[in-house]
Amino acid sequence: MDGAGTTSAVADVTGQATWVRAAARNNAEWCAAVCRAHGVNGEFGDDAWTSSRRTPPLYPDAVTLTDRLAPPTSTEPESGRSGTVRPGSLSPLTGLLSRIDTVSPGCSVKDSFACLDLTPAGFEVLFEAQWIHRPAPAPTARAPASAHTPTYQITWDALTAPDDLPAWTSAWGAGPGDCGPFRPELLADDATTFLRARSADGRVVAGAVATVSASVVGLSNVFTAPEADTYGYAPRNTWAACLATVAARWPRLPVVGYESGADLEAAVANGCRTVGPLRVWWRRA
Incomplete structure (x- = not known):
């Protein structure tokens, strides 16, 4: 070299x-x-x-x-x-x-x-x-088109009220009546935004959590619900639309997060790059 x-x-x-x-x-x-x-x-x-x-x-x-x-x-x-x-x-x-x-x-x-x-x-x-990391898009850049076009119209927005949370957590994978680790108090946190994708009939089919800090937006808990397949919605659609939503809300901030498996593949397919490994250690007793 x-x-x-x-x-x-x-x-x-x-x-x-x-x-x-x-x-x-x-x-x-x-x-x-x-x-x-x-x-x-x-x-x-x-x-x-x-x-x-x-x-x-x-x-x-x-x-x-x-x-x-x-x-x-x-x-x-x-x-x-x-x-x-x-x-x-x-x-x-x-x-x-x-x-x-x-x-x-x-x-x-x-x-x-x-x-x-x-x-x-x-x-x-x-x-x-x-x-993973994706640079903030150029001011004139357009979100890349997904190779997998949804069969139905899906719209993204942010949760604004505690009553919105149960449907989001259910689609995320929590049991009935269980919000998992996501307490309603998080909706009042200025740095936290719950994003959701809804079908025309109002079902939450995908979502994510955006955490805004001084220099980046972090994406976590990015999910595509099993029901999303009914609407022709796949993880690559989720990542394409989620990244576009983040770019519209925080246009000057790059995106970071961590993923593995199919979601890592979907993130990379939509312009993210891997920047380093992480490991989670657990102690039984």
Whole structure:
């Protein structure tokens, strides 16, 4: 690789790391909002967001915000590494685990940089995914047409009242009368917007949560309901329309999030790129 190619590659890696950090912070802010709605107050530190109380189901007790929690490898210089342990002090990782409840069952850690080994602490990998990023569209850009055209007219808007939430959570996959982790208090959170796609007969067929922070919009809980197939609506349609809705509401902000499987494929097909892996660790007891 020539000098120009090397410089370009380094710049790309640096750029990806920047988006991973932005996405991790945005996701931590969303997790914090969910916890506040349940009366659980976490804390932001330089290294992670943590909660000393057990968080709601499906939500982590910690979200790491730096890759410096991992111990330095033998090939890395110790100077300047925050993972380096001073004599008589806790390692950064041990310090992180001391701020969450690792005693009661169900503790989880979102390893935003997929760089930790929590096996010695009794954790196992629950799942892995990829952080994604899509630049803010140019002012004159038009949303790309989906290769899969819906059979029926589907419209996107935002939830505005608590009465809207049950239909959204039901389509998301919550049981009857159960809103899952999504409390009505979240609708009053200025940084949180619940987006929904409805058919002409009013059924919620897809949706997502948008979390707005200083420099990005984070998309999470992007779903396409099983009933969407009746209307010719597939995950690629969901992502195309969701991204267009976000671009219209927050035209100057890039999009971040994380996905795996079919939704990752749909996101990439609609202009997102993967920027780095993440891993969620879970402790049974």
